[in-house]
Amino acid sequence: MRILNTQMLAITGLLSLGITGVRNIHAAEKLNPSKPNFIIILADDMGYGDVGIFGHPTIKTPNLDRMASEGQKWTNFYVAAPVCTPSRAGLLTGRLPVRTGMCSEKRRVLFPDSKGGLPENEMTIASALKTTGYATACIGKWHLGHLPQYAPNAHGFDYYFGIPYSNDMDATSLKPNRLESILNPRPEYFIVPLMRNSEIIERPADQTTITKRYTLEAIKFIKQNKQMPFFLYLAHSMPHVPLFRSREFENKSLRGVYGDVIEELDWSVGEILKSLKENGLDENTLVVFTSDNGPWLVFQDQGGSAGLLSGGKGGTWEGGMREPTIMHWTGKLKPGVVMDIATTMDLLPTFASLAHVILPNDRIYDGYDISPVLFGTGKDPREVVYYYRDTQVYAIRKGDYKAHFITQPEYGSEIATIQDPPLLFNLNIDPSEKHNVADQFPKVIAEMEKILEKHRAGIMTVENQLEK
Amino acid sequence: MRILNTQMLAITGLLSLGITGVRNIHAAEKLNPSKPNFIIILADDMGYGDVGIFGHPTIKTPNLDRMASEGQKWTNFYVAAPVCTPSRAGLLTGRLPVRTGMCSEKRRVLFPDSKGGLPENEMTIASALKTTGYATACIGKWHLGHLPQYAPNAHGFDYYFGIPYSNDMDATSLKPNRLESILNPRPEYFIVPLMRNSEIIERPADQTTITKRYTLEAIKFIKQNKQMPFFLYLAHSMPHVPLFRSREFENKSLRGVYGDVIEELDWSVGEILKSLKENGLDENTLVVFTSDNGPWLVFQDQGGSAGLLSGGKGGTWEGGMREPTIMHWTGKLKPGVVMDIATTMDLLPTFASLAHVILPNDRIYDGYDISPVLFGTGKDPREVVYYYRDTQVYAIRKGDYKAHFITQPEYGSEIATIQDPPLLFNLNIDPSEKHNVADQFPKVIAEMEKILEKHRAGIMTVENQLEK
Numbered sequence: 001m002r003i004l005n006t007q008m009l010a011i012t013g014l015l016s017l018g019i020t021g022v023r024n025i026h027a028a029e030k031l032n033p034s035k036p037n038f039i040i041i042l043a044d045d046m047g048y049g050d051v052g053i054f055g056h057p058t059i060k061t062p063n064l065d066r067m068a069s070e071g072q073k074w075t076n077f078y079v080a081a082p083v084c085t086p087s088r089a090g091l092l093t094g095r096l097p098v099r100t101g102m103c104s105e106k107r108r109v110l111f112p113d114s115k116g117g118l119p120e121n122e123m124t125i126a127s128a129l130k131t132t133g134y135a136t137a138c139i140g141k142w143h144l145g146h147l148p149q150y151a152p153n154a155h156g157f158d159y160y161f162g163i164p165y166s167n168d169m170d171a172t173s174l175k176p177n178r179l180e181s182i183l184n185p186r187p188e189y190f191i192v193p194l195m196r197n198s199e200i201i202e203r204p205a206d207q208t209t210i211t212k213r214y215t216l217e218a219i220k221f222i223k224q225n226k227q228m229p230f231f232l233y234l235a236h237s238m239p240h241v242p243l244f245r246s247r248e249f250e251n252k253s254l255r256g257v258y259g260d261v262i263e264e265l266d267w268s269v270g271e272i273l274k275s276l277k278e279n280g281l282d283e284n285t286l287v288v289f290t291s292d293n294g295p296w297l298v299f300q301d302q303g304g305s306a307g308l309l310s311g312g313k314g315g316t317w318e319g320g321m322r323e324p325t326i327m328h329w330t331g332k333l334k335p336g337v338v339m340d341i342a343t344t345m346d347l348l349p350t351f352a353s354l355a356h357v358i359l360p361n362d363r364i365y366d367g368y369d370i371s372p373v374l375f376g377t378g379k380d381p382r383e384v385v386y387y388y389r390d391t392q393v394y395a396i397r398k399g400d401y402k403a404h405f406i407t408q409p410e411y412g413s414e415i416a417t418i419q420d421p422p423l424l425f426n427l428n429i430d431p432s433e434k435h436n437v438a439d440q441f442p443k444v445i446a447e448m449e450k451i452l453e454k455h456r457a458g459i460m461t462v463e464n465q466l467e468k
Numbered sequence: 469m470r471i472l473n474t475q476m477l478a479i480t481g482l483l484s485l486g487i488t489g490v491r492n493i494h495a496a497e498k499l500n501p502s503k504p505n506f507i508i509i510l511a512d513d514m515g516y517g518d519v520g521i522f523g524h525p526t527i528k529t530p531n532l533d534r535m536a537s538e539g540q541k542w543t544n545f546y547v548a549a550p551v552c553t554p555s556r557a558g559l560l561t562g563r564l565p566v567r568t569g570m571c572s573e574k575r576r577v578l579f580p581d582s583k584g585g586l587p588e589n590e591m592t593i594a595s596a597l598k599t600t601g602y603a604t605a606c607i608g609k610w611h612l613g614h615l616p617q618y619a620p621n622a623h624g625f626d627y628y629f630g631i632p633y634s635n636d637m638d639a640t641s642l643k644p645n646r647l648e649s650i651l652n653p654r655p656e657y658f659i660v661p662l663m664r665n666s667e668i669i670e671r672p673a674d675q676t677t678i679t680k681r682y683t684l685e686a687i688k689f690i691k692q693n694k695q696m697p698f699f700l701y702l703a704h705s706m707p708h709v710p711l712f713r714s715r716e717f718e719n720k721s722l723r724g725v726y727g728d729v730i731e732e733l734d735w736s737v738g739e740i741l742k743s744l745k746e747n748g749l750d751e752n753t754l755v756v757f758t759s760d761n762g763p764w765l766v767f768q769d770q771g772g773s774a775g776l777l778s779g780g781k782g783g784t785w786e787g788g789m790r791e792p793t794i795m796h797w798t799g800k801l802k803p804g805v806v807m808d809i810a811t812t813m814d815l816l817p818t819f820a821s822l823a824h825v826i827l828p829n830d831r832i833y834d835g836y837d838i839s840p841v842l843f844g845t846g847k848d849p850r851e852v853v854y855y856y857r858d859t860q861v862y863a864i865r866k867g868d869y870k871a872h873f874i875t876q877p878e879y880g881s882e883i884a885t886i887q888d889p890p891l892l893f894n895l896n897i898d899p900s901e902k903h904n905v906a907d908q909f910p911k912v913i914a915e916m917e918k919i920l921e922k923h924r925a926g927i928m929t930v931e932n933q934l935e936k
Contacts, residue, residue, distance in 0.1 A: 055522050057790075255897055259897075300898075300903050305899075
């Protein structure tokens with residue numbers, strides 16, 4: 001209650017001041033330091049190794065590199081799932097996709113013919129922050145249900161500009177075979193709609209300019225809302241295949257078209273950070289950059305790289321679910337490399353904590369408030385990561401160790417191998433998961449098995465949204 | 469001749485000023501900007517992926533990371549050979565080891581019973597810089613011949629402090645089997661001598677304190693020579709197995725003992741850079757950090773990581789010969805990520821150019837002056853890299869492409885596979901060498917074959933120093 005009173009006081013104070021300009025924004029921060037802005041910049045299928053500062057030799061990412069050296073580079077940061085729809089559901093709700101019905105073996109993600117989506121009673125970061133007066137926008141790819149009741153506007157976003165699902169969907173009959181249409185794409189091969197709120201404004205979306213347009217929309221939103229706290233979810237549709245980039249980025253990178261695409265995303269990050277600075281918001285805005293899952297390796301040179309990690313998109317080896325993550329907040333974060341274990345599901349409770357939003361206690365959250373790590377005041381509370389492939393736990397990380405109970409190739413094989421005894425890797429010593437140490441640590445295996453059993457017992461059956 | 473006159477004038481000027489202090493050093497720089505100091509910090513068996521800024525998730529290297537963000541991170545920087553002795557011969561002479569007799573199939577490096585070494589008529593960076601008045605020191609591992617005529621003092625170094633060959637040599641009968649003695653080492657298992665100039669001052673060298681002692685010796689040399697130009701070759705004996713680190717670094721890294729060792733090396737780099745700053749020398753000193761070859765993968769967790777590159781020490785895949793390289797020179801370098809192709813053999817001609825030393829024209833050099841890249845004034849002159857395994861070219865890189873003519877596992881197999889047609893990779897697009905594109909570029913293959921033929925024709929037979 002005390003917190004709410006302070007917020008009311010601050011809002012009253014702002015209104016009575018008739019605040020309009022940048023200087024007064026700083027006054028607003030002083031009056032109300034409890035409402036920072038939040039920006040999540042999410043790449044699509046970008047690998048752990050696709051950023052300069054994460055080790056790529058030929059992709060130039062000066063903006064991401066600077067963002068990391070000014071802020072925090074997170075090297076043990078995970079997503080909730082190794083594919084798009086469940087990963088995004090986990091990020092926005094702070095809950096494992098298995099709790100929201102947003103994962104399935106049969107259809108791993110939502111498709112244009114799907115009838116399901118993120119249930120209306122699920123709370124997203126946007127709907128949580130709206131309760132305390134945030135302006136909210138989703139710019140980019142949604143992929144949590146394209147029917148109106150599942151769309152961004154139904155989930156706490158004031159504004160939506162983007163595509164409703166993946167950029168390789170809605171393939172037309174104009175195209176050659178699927179692989180050819182992806183590797184040598186034209187926008188008209190994929191009649192994906194571009195939407196503004198509930199309206200289709202362009203179809204097919206001109207994907208060659210889409211990264212640029214998302215960026216300009218994001219900057220417009222930042223400017224329009226500089227006088228009030230905001231949450232911007234900028235979910236780029238690149239570098240998911242088919243790859244497109246603006247003319248200015250064509251053949252710019254040594255890494256080919258994939259590198260061009262990443263370099264345009266890097267440009268976009270630079271523009272966002274520049275806009276924050278120009279609008280006097282950089283000291284009051286936490287920016288998080290990450291990706292929704294690992295690189296789509298089957299597309300070879302047009303897919304990304306997981307760096308020294310094994311595997312990629314779709315699988316539960318590290319490359320599928322560990323993401324190149326950078327956090328930035330001028331003057332607030334303790335700069336450096338952070339090796340604590342965290343996940344995208346931690347963003348909801350962290351933002352709620354920073355914005356003093358009390359989350360409803362009628363549901364289970366799988367995220368933790370990581371703000372002590374942001375400010376260097378304490379340890380990360382997270383100990384365990386569950387590696388779900390669709391509705392099943394394939395692996396568990398606790399501290400240094402990861403146990404694989406089931407393994408399966410990312411794509412191209414339906415065969416799952418039950419690992420009994422489980423494979424065990426020390427991820428801090430052996431991040432590439434090369435040297436199975438199960439023989440040496442039977443107690444760790446036993447502990448992992450208990451964790452798995454307990455976790456499974458806590459999962460309730462819910463309606464499967466992806467098979468509707 | 470003009471240059472030499474300028475140098476003479478500068479020296480005369482200094483002498484007549486009777487210069488002693490730091491302030492006067494700055495005056496000296498103004499008088500003689502043509503004599504910067506040079507420091508090479510060479511790691512032993514450190515992999516491309518073992519530095520934070522090159523992508524390692526759990527090794528903390530804040531000093532190397534900062535060195536790179538202030539200076540240049542080179543992502544396409546190679547060594548002359550994938551094992552120790554020939555790599556170091558290439559670095560110090562600017563010539564391929566096949567020209568100096570410093571490579572061999574039978575004995576890939578020098579051993580304590582070897583009778584050969586770097587021939588007396590070879591010129592090293594040290595002997596070249598001595599001709600123009602540099603103070604020179606070799607601190608660390610030499611491995612270019614331990615007999616007096618081949619030792620550092622015979623090759624232009626005023627001062628030597630270090631071990632004459634690898635730290636796993638001179639194994640005693642005290643030890644258990646070789647693998648066990650390496651993985652659970654004690655200093656007394658390896659009676660490697662520690663030398664000061666031609667004198668053995670400790671045997672076995674206490675390797676637990678060796679990184680620290682090399683560092684203190686290096687700082688002492690810097691301080692002692694702050695009034696004159698100097699060249700310091702700081703060739704750490706770590707992280708070559710057996711791994712040792714100071715007590716302060718025990719269990720410090722999440723990456724285990726290997727991480728501890730790298731974090732101590734990172735500390736060492738930080739101390740060197742701090743010393744330069746404290747002595748007013750940072751704006752007049754080019755510091756190059758690199759490694760002698762890729763990670764020794766057979767030692768699993770006690771070997772390093774080549775990051776996203778394939779292969780490791782001993783082989784001609786990228787991981788064997790591409791090194792994490794950083795250059796630093798406060799206020800002089802154009803900061804950023806450099807993707808130009810260069811090698812350790814380029815250091816001799818570059819240093820010579822910067823110090824206005826005219827190299828003798830009685831021999832073939834395999835290095836190029838890369839100073840235009842350092843200062844951002846021009847392109848790197850190098851187009852071709854030869855990947856030698858011992859005395860044979862196994863692969864060639866020209867520009868984007870690398871052709872493998874022969875492949876062979878790094879260690880553990882004597883079987884070399886002749887690749888006919890050669891394998892071809894576009895290293896900028898596919899740095900992990902996963903997707904052979906030979907079929908698509910027959911002209912590139914044909915060009916590579918011509919380059920190989922021409923190169924081979926230019927190699928003269930010389931006495932093999934490693935089989936003596």
